[in-house]
Amino acid sequence: MTTSTEFSPEVVRVSAHELSGTNGPKRGASGRRPPRASSSRRRRAANADATDRGILSAFDRRRPGIRWGVRLTHAVLLVLLIVVGLGPLLWLAKSAITPTVDTLRTPMALFPNGVDWTNLSTAWSTVHIDVQFMNTVWVALGSWLMQIVVATTAGYALSVLRPKYGKVIYGLVLGTLFVPSVVLLVPLYLTILNPPLLGQSLINTFWAVWLPAGASAFNVVLIKRFFDNLPREVFEAARTDGAGPFRLFWSIVLPMSKPILGVVSVFAIIAAWKDYLWPLLVLRDPNIQPLSVRLPTLQSAIQLDVYLAALAISTLIPIVLFLVFQGLFLRSAGLGGAVKG
Amino acid sequence: MTAIDRTRAPSGSTPVASARRSPLSWVRGGGLSNLIFLLPMLVIFGVFSWWPIVRSVVMSFQHTNLVSPPTFVGWDNFVQVVEDPLFWTAVGNTGWFALLALILGYPIPLIAAVLMSEVKRAKGLYSALAYLPVVVPPVVAVLLWKFFYDASPTGVFNTILGWVGIPPQPWIQDATQAMPSLVVEATWAAAGGTIIIYLAAITGVAPELYDAAEVDGANIWQKIWHVTMPQLRGILLITLILQIIGTAQVFLEPFLFTGGGPVNSTVTVLLLIYRYAFQNSLGGDYGAATALSLLLALFLAVLSLVYFRLTRSWSQN
Secondary structure: OOHHHHOOHHHHHHHHHHHHOOOHHHHHHHHOOOOOOHHHHHHHHHHHHHHHOOOOOHHHHHOHHHHHHHHHHHHHHHHHHHHHHHHHHHHHHHHHOOOHHHHHHOOOOOOOOOOOOHHHHHHHHHOOHHHHHHHHHHHHHHHHHHHHHHHHHHHHHHHHHOOOOHHHHHHHHHHHOOOOHHHHHHHHHHHHHOOOOOOOOOOOOOHHHHHHHHOOHHHHHHHHHHHHOOOHHHHHHHHHOOOOHHHHHHHHHHHHOHHHHHHHHHHHHHHHHHOOHHHHHHOOOOOOOOHHHHHHHHOOOOOHHHHHHHHHHHHHHHHHHHHHOHHHHHHHHHHHHHHHO | OHHHHHHHHHHHHOOOOOHHHOHHHHHHOOHHHHHHHHHHHHHHHHHHHHHHHHHHHHHHOEEOOOOOOOEEOOOHHHHHHHHOHHHHHHHHHHHHHHHHHHHHHOHHHHHHHHHHHOOOOOHHHHHHHHHHHHHOOHHHHHHHHHHHOOOOOOOHHHHHHHHOOOOOOOHHHOOOOHHHHHHHHHHHHHHHHHHHHHHHHHHOOOHHHHHHHHHOOOOHHHHHHHHHHHHHHHHHHHHHHHHHHHHHOOOHHHHHHHOOOOOOOOOOHHHHHHHHHHOOOOOOOHHHHHHHHHHHHHHHHHHHHHHHHHHHHHHOO
16 A cells, blocks of 8 residues: 555654654753843844744734734634633543532532542542552553563564564564454454463453553554664674674664654553553453543442542543653654654 | 574574575574564564454354354355344444544644644643643543533533523433534544644645745735645645544444444444444354454455545645
8 A cells, every 4th residue: 555655764764853852842942042142132033933934924923913813813722722622621620629419510610619628539549549540550551561672672673683584574564554453352352361372361461451562563663663764883883893683772772762762652651541442351350450441330339529539530640741741742643643644 | 482493493404505504603693683583573463463363354254152163154244244233323323423523523623733833932832732632531531521411401511501591402312412422522532633743744844835925925825725735735635534544443432422322323333343242142243243343444444545546646745
């Protein structure tokens, strides 16, 4: 199909270049700007405008009609984004500490009868969200480790070591990208139920989630293409100095790949946190289930306010991770587009 | 260790005419380390990707229960699936979901991204707000929206509608409103990711193109229409087909919001597959489930092929 053109090396070269500025363009532009004389700053600003311009020109921006139009549009956009993007989460945060009766009678009122902080502690320790919370962390960490190990070793072998049969294997990996995951659902379930060589079912063990997570063709492609663009001279120099394949992998290639490892890590952890159908099928025991699987079953079993508190707790960690690693998240999302495109 | 034995066997069995082919020189030449590095991927992909794909095709022609050995039944599974009275309902519902998701979810991120690309101050804030719903775990998002969609007059959305004088709506409890309600939630949850992708693409448009358009006297709308949009053509075509492929496999929303109801108005193809395999009181009908998933995969493959064939000339700038 169109893979050969789609996965052009240029795309990754660009993205690898973008990624290597780990601070992100935003911080680089505003955070560390040294004090400058005003004349040079103005010149710089004009330069930046010339190279960094978008649809509107500097001339457009100076015209009052357009300037106010743009300001108004952006203000409306900001309000909409706050209402739509943040609104539901703020509501959840509010309702997590509101008594059930208030949430049911007047869902949009702000604490008509006070705040009930005990919801959070009830959800955490009485309903034992803490168990599922730790399960989610384990699921995410294991899947992450599995994906990193498989993708880096495979990427290294296919990109740097390049055995003769490498192209065939890479073709087989690329092929799986075109198979929708639903095709795997039933046979994969039966494989977990009765895995080869092990002789015992993996149902209700974390391995049932960890092992299939490693089979991500997307990661292998991403990492191989990043490795492809690392300078070969460095490898040659290391080989001349007597570094074997393992040393080269551990001391040269991996340290040079931190940006792409960050991206793969973000993808892996988000995916593990979000996954629902697969853990629902293979983790039947509530004591080993992650939050996403447990929450829907809690709905009918516990009080509404405690339930909403549980929802809020489950959302907290991803949101905090996102706010802390915002640049990495957004660059990964953009990169996802570059790879798909 | 088994891998070494396995690979040594064939190379050892060949006549030792050329000394370069001996196991020792194979190891020295890096053959062993190549294999050691490939091993994790070969095992994981072999057991959890390549083999299940093959097995899926085999199973679709078999009758499998976990008690007796599987028997080949020809096209029976496919016939059974297509003749299921729910089949066309599910196909129709999935198509309806995909269409609504396209109408709602395709233009909104594009418009938002074009507007956001011109933000100079606090651009990060805009991106972060737009991306926030994507970070919420999908299950939490659905469960939260399920509560928003409460059909009583004191439901969250019905309260808001009440402020502007609109009577309470049944939302997901009504056969005609259920699917659009699901689409609204799905769009809310997914739009942020697409916005960020478009935003990256818009930032990549060469400024000289805008300069040139201005020299030719283009106004803002003409610049968007004749410069930005053509430059985004490639990514727009890709996100369109990816969205269709994604929505054709919608599962979480119907499963958690409505369970397929009311009156089967939200039964989707994936929900049907799930029911065949895992919600069957007679034991899992794995043959029917794999047959239906293969039909879906085949349909999507043909669709993408036709799509890329049709848009090939168009997508090249």
